[in-house]
Amino acid sequence: MNYTPQDFKSDQEVKWCPGCGDHAVLASIQRALPEISEALGYSKERYVFVSGIGCSSRFPYYMKTYGFHGIHGRAAAIATGIKVANPTLSVWEMTGDGDSLAIGGNHLIHAIRRNIDINIVLFNNRIYGLTKGQYSPTSKWGTQTKTSPYGTVEHPFNPGALAMGARGTFFARTLDMELQLTRDIMVEAAKHDGTALVEVLQNCVIFNDKTHSVISDKEVRAERTILLRHGEPMLFGKDRNKGLVLDGIRLRAVTLGQDGVTMDDILVHNAEEQNHGLHMMLCEMEWPELPVALGVIRRVKDRTYDDMVRDQLTEVANKSEIHCMNDMLRSGGDTWVVE
Amino acid sequence: MPLLFFIHLPELITNQYFSSMPHKVIDVQDVVIRFSGDSGDGMQLTGSLFADTAAVFGNDITTFPDFPSEIRAPQGTLSGVSGFQVHIGSSAIYTPGDYCDVLVAMNPAALKANVKWLKPNATIIVDIDTFEKKGLEKAGFTTDDAFDELNIQRYNIIAPPITTLTKEACIACSIDPKTGIRCKNMFALGICYFLYNMPLKHTETYINKKFARNPDLININLRILKDGYNYAGNIQAIADTYHVKPSRHEPGLYRNINGNRAIAWGLMAASEKSGRPLFCGSYPITPATAILEELAIHKYLGVKTLQCEDEIAGICTAIGASYAGSLAVTSTSGPGLSLKSEALGLAVMAELPLVVINVQRAGPSTGIPTKTEQTDLNQALYGRNGECPVAIMAPHSPSHCFVTAFFAAKYALEHQMPVIVLSEGFLGNGSEPWKIPDMNDYPAINPPIVTELDPDEPYFYPFKRNPETLATRWALPGTPNLEHRVGGLEKNHRGAVSSDPLVHEQMVTERAEKVARLARYIPRQQIIGEQEGDILMVSWGGTYGHMLSAESQLQAEGIKVGLAHFDYIRPLPINTEDVLKRFKKIIVFELNSGHFANYLRAQYPQFSYLQYNKIQGQPFIVAEITEAIKKIVK
Numbered sequence: 001m002n003y004t005p006q007d008f009k010s011d012q013e014v015k016w017c018p019g020c021g022d023h024a025v026l027a028s029i030q031r032a033l034p035e036i037s038e039a040l041g042y043s044k045e046r047y048v049f050v051s052g053i054g055c056s057s058r059f060p061y062y063m064k065t066y067g068f069h070g071i072h073g074r075a076a077a078i079a080t081g082i083k084v085a086n087p088t089l090s091v092w093e094m095t096g097d098g099d100s101l102a103i104g105g106n107h108l109i110h111a112i113r114r115n116i117d118i119n120i121v122l123f124n125n126r127i128y129g130l131t132k133g134q135y136s137p138t139s140k141w142g143t144q145t146k147t148s149p150y151g152t153v154e155h156p157f158n159p160g161a162l163a164m165g166a167r168g169t170f171f172a173r174t175l176d177m178e179l180q181l182t183r184d185i186m187v188e189a190a191k192h193d194g195t196a197l198v199e200v201l202q203n204c205v206i207f208n209d210k211t212h213s214v215i216s217d218k219e220v221r222a223e224r225t226i227l228l229r230h231g232e233p234m235l236f237g238k239d240r241n242k243g244l245v246l247d248g249i250r251l252r253a254v255t256l257g258q259d260g261v262t263m264d265d266i267l268v269h270n271a272e273e274q275n276h277g278l279h280m281m282l283c284e285m286e287w288p289e290l291p292v293a294l295g296v297i298r299r300v301k302d303r304t305y306d307d308m309v310r311d312q313l314t315e316v317a318n319k320s321e322i323h324c325m326n327d328m329l330r331s332g333g334d335t336w337v338v339e
Numbered sequence: 340m341p342l343l344f345f346i347h348l349p350e351l352i353t354n355q356y357f358s359s360m361p362h363k364v365i366d367v368q369d370v371v372i373r374f375s376g377d378s379g380d381g382m383q384l385t386g387s388l389f390a391d392t393a394a395v396f397g398n399d400i401t402t403f404p405d406f407p408s409e410i411r412a413p414q415g416t417l418s419g420v421s422g423f424q425v426h427i428g429s430s431a432i433y434t435p436g437d438y439c440d441v442l443v444a445m446n447p448a449a450l451k452a453n454v455k456w457l458k459p460n461a462t463i464i465v466d467i468d469t470f471e472k473k474g475l476e477k478a479g480f481t482t483d484d485a486f487d488e489l490n491i492q493r494y495n496i497i498a499p500p501i502t503t504l505t506k507e508a509c510i511a512c513s514i515d516p517k518t519g520i521r522c523k524n525m526f527a528l529g530i531c532y533f534l535y536n537m538p539l540k541h542t543e544t545y546i547n548k549k550f551a552r553n554p555d556l557i558n559i560n561l562r563i564l565k566d567g568y569n570y571a572g573n574i575q576a577i578a579d580t581y582h583v584k585p586s587r588h589e590p591g592l593y594r595n596i597n598g599n600r601a602i603a604w605g606l607m608a609a610s611e612k613s614g615r616p617l618f619c620g621s622y623p624i625t626p627a628t629a630i631l632e633e634l635a636i637h638k639y640l641g642v643k644t645l646q647c648e649d650e651i652a653g654i655c656t657a658i659g660a661s662y663a664g665s666l667a668v669t670s671t672s673g674p675g676l677s678l679k680s681e682a683l684g685l686a687v688m689a690e691l692p693l694v695v696i697n698v699q700r701a702g703p704s705t706g707i708p709t710k711t712e713q714t715d716l717n718q719a720l721y722g723r724n725g726e727c728p729v730a731i732m733a734p735h736s737p738s739h740c741f742v743t744a745f746f747a748a749k750y751a752l753e754h755q756m757p758v759i760v761l762s763e764g765f766l767g768n769g770s771e772p773w774k775i776p777d778m779n780d781y782p783a784i785n786p787p788i789v790t791e792l793d794p795d796e797p798y799f800y801p802f803k804r805n806p807e808t809l810a811t812r813w814a815l816p817g818t819p820n821l822e823h824r825v826g827g828l829e830k831n832h833r834g835a836v837s838s839d840p841l842v843h844e845q846m847v848t849e850r851a852e853k854v855a856r857l858a859r860y861i862p863r864q865q866i867i868g869e870q871e872g873d874i875l876m877v878s879w880g881g882t883y884g885h886m887l888s889a890e891s892q893l894q895a896e897g898i899k900v901g902l903a904h905f906d907y908i909r910p911l912p913i914n915t916e917d918v919l920k921r922f923k924k925i926i927v928f929e930l931n932s933g934h935f936a937n938y939l940r941a942q943y944p945q946f947s948y949l950q951y952n953k954i955q956g957q958p959f960i961v962a963e964i965t966e967a968i969k970k971i972v973k
Contacts, residue, residue, distance in 0.1 A: 010824075012835065045819045050659070053827075060824050061836060066816040068662055069826025070655070071685050077620075077652040081659025081667070082816070084643055085618055089663065089816050107655075110648040313638050320639035325611045328640065329604065329775045330592060336395045338588040338774075 001037035005030040007044060010064040021176030021202035022056055022123060028182035029092075029121070030063075035183075036190040042090050049092045050079040052099035055130050056123035056202075059094035073104025076111040079118045080305075087306040090190065091118040098128050101137040101157050112166040114305040115194040119186075122159055122199045123176075127208035145207075159199045160283025160297060164276045170196035171283065172296040175216050176203060181227070181294065188296050194304045201292075215292045224287045228295040230271040233263060236291050243267070244290070251281050253290055271299040364536060367581050369428030371436030372531060374524075375453050376445030378421040379411045381524040385443075386423025387770075389531055392541040394595050394772045397585025398427040401737075401884060402597075403435030403958070404768045408625065408708045415469075415477035420452040427535075429584035433736075433884035435769065437960035441534065443527045445469065445501075447478035447485050454489050462495040464530055466523065468502035497577065499570055501526045505563055514559050522560045529567020536582050539564060589774060596773040598737040598766035599626070602670070602696055603633035605744025607640060610666045612745075613752050613784035618643045618665035620656030622675065625708040626764040627698035630670040650678035654695070658682060661691040662825065664788075664815040666748055670696040672764075673715050674705065677722070683757060684723045687850060689825040690802065690811045692751040692786065694744070695729075695759045698767040701956035710956030711765035713880055716934035719759045720909065726847045728854045730758040731908040735883035737766050738773035743906065745781065750857055752786040755810040756850075761908070763881035763930075765958050788813045792820040799823050801834040802846070808860075809853035857910050864912035866921075868894055869901040874968060875922035877948075879905040879935050882928060882959055889964035896965075898972055908935070911942065919946050924971060926951055928964060 008030045016022045036042060047065040051057035053072035060067030066089075070078045079093045093100075100108045100122055111118065127145065128134040134147040138159070142151040163171045170192045174182045182200065189196035201212045215224040226236035226244065234244040241256045243266035254261045273279070279298040285291060322328050374386040383404055390402045405422040412419030426436035438458040444450035446469040457463070470485055482488050486496065501523050509519030525542075532539055543561060550556040571577050596604075610617035621631040623646070635644045643665070647653045654669040661667035671679060676697045686693045699715045701707035719731050730750060734743035740762060747758040789812040792799055801823040802811050814821035823834045829846060831837045866875070868890050878886045883904050890902040903918050905911070912918075919925060919939070926949040927936035936948045951967045953959060 045817055045822060048816045064822055066822050067824035069824060069828060071681055071827050074651060074655040074682065077655030078659035081620060081656035082663045084645060085660035085663035085665040086817060106648050107652055309643060313641060316639040325608050326778045335592050335594040337592055338590050
């Protein structure tokens, strides 16, 4: 399967605002798909991009693949139906923080709970963009918006923590401007069997500009984020001289060489640990206490919903002596003959 | 032995038992029996067993369960009374019967709640043990003689101490009476079998199968059943027994079927005929749940069912499955249809096949969940944003649910659009004998699946239409070169998002015309009875049996009427106008405030429409229909 990003670009004009983070995500995914196709042997027609409502949900129109632009919040349910109906498809859900954490929260957690083999890309800009600037379920406490002129008095969701709570098997986080990282994470998500939730910290240049810049600005990014890689020590900082240690039941950021801290004290990331306790803590890290975690935080093996559906159907069909409607209608022993 | 217990009975009742008429068997045309008791008393089962026995014996039957929504409502109270009515006959039976010949009342509340359904001279079977102070109080009786208070002494009352007899039998069989007491309904069933000269065999087979793992329960159930039967044989009060001759059914293999099961099977049949795997996304809701349950049983035939997190996910998973090539279905009841409205609009917009089953119940809101109504027609017709017509069909009897579901699926698949099936609780839970069809007699289903790019097309046009049906083509994900996007935004034929005013108007018109053109493919409207004249009775859906019975009664009395009963609501059959114009007066009968009448007014404003409406959560009774017509004739 030799594809180039160009093979996945539709002829539709991309209508996101200039400077919107969504452009970068689109580019990253269009770059990831050739690699995914090669790694997994997927031909182009097997991809389906499903979305809900919101700026990011226009995504399917810009992909030269099968696509379904659904209704607000329901992309996870539509994607679930597609995958159950045809498990050979590679199903991608494109959604936003309003779409999948407010109106579609129920479908998101249940998709994750079932561990259906779909990839969910959650564009988190902490704002409602398409409706022009109202607070979202991920807006920080106190955020002033058109519907919260005096600041929000709501606690925000952390999508990673939500995924852990729903027994998620895959969670990763990336930044919109980190094209290479986003691309790599998309490949990882595609390779994962089960629901893969990828949170993209994405900038809304019009209604919530620089919402992530406190950690994502180039000058501070290395100090305020940590890129987690499975099997590698949890180090961060320009000079990679800072790391994470477990202090009692809390994570703590330390500096190598200070207070006698050595490399041996630094945690090694194990994305494949079944117990999600540490993964949950990594998801919830926030600047300035701790660096914000990027990369694949959790990736564990578990049975997928679509596999179990298929296996159960095969099993009961093999056990049954009835294989057509005419036989079924006449089975059961509660029939009688009228002469 | 039962005579020993007569000392418990009030004088009035015992007197009846000592008349010494010899048993004589009287042939009757039809009989209505209503089994009633606490919602935990097993009345639904008792009624079903009686109905099954009658059906196997060859009678025509129709059944009507009438139960509260509470699983175990407060014991002994009026609100907890559960009923199951069976109508059996030696000729065709179309309704569960208005009034009953026999009322089984397992407690005073059941008697009180159902006394209004007694025919004159009806037989009443009660468990007299329950007519003690506490039981009478719970049922709201103020004296210690319920029969006197209800003024029903004149009826033929059979009042064995069923609780006591059952307990005694338990002790004799060394079974804990607390466990065994639950089969006291078998005693009443045994009496009914004796009264109507029916064999116990079918019920015995059921008991043996049901309790195969617990021989004690087999023993006690069989014993109580026989005790009831023998009790009826021994007491002198039963002077006559009755015989309902087998009905003359067309030869063939039969089974009893209820509407919910018939819907499930009809969908499965359509799946087989179309070669499209069946997917049902649904959420449990009374009285539609049994459809999802039934489909879940048949996974061995490749049926995929997904019990979703909510009603919206039910329809949305179905829409996804439809996009991916399944025969997609979602089943629900009124409030669930409200929740699905937005997604149904999406299916209209994406032009995907989808069958939406709505087993209507009394509304609005939660309403009376276990009671029947036809109050969702307006919702089905108009309950979506934008210009959003959806085809609507309505089954008219439990077995007709099979046919309706099959054709709803056929039309959805072939015309690439959603179809709503408006069933009713009355049909879903009601049952009747059904001649098992041969699937070879059913038509093929040919969905317009497209497998390759038309050489004339530079790229796939997802909204290019078949010039006859106006159906779009079904390009399934996984097919090379047909990649395209669908969704809720307005699009042009090419599938590109468009807010061009004229494109929008054209697409709205085409989607509406696609639904309207279905009229070319559905059967013409038939008229039963008079083909033209003074009075046309109009109805739709589950009221068919009552309407048909009323029509034949009126004709028998010399009142000339025609009956147009509609199975197809949107579009209406192509000859509807011609049917309506043949009569001077049109009366529309509905279990709502006039949804269909208003719909006809909008379609054919040149006619005037009288209405007969009932919104009590109950089916019609035949007598009220005939009375209504007689008033008009006068």
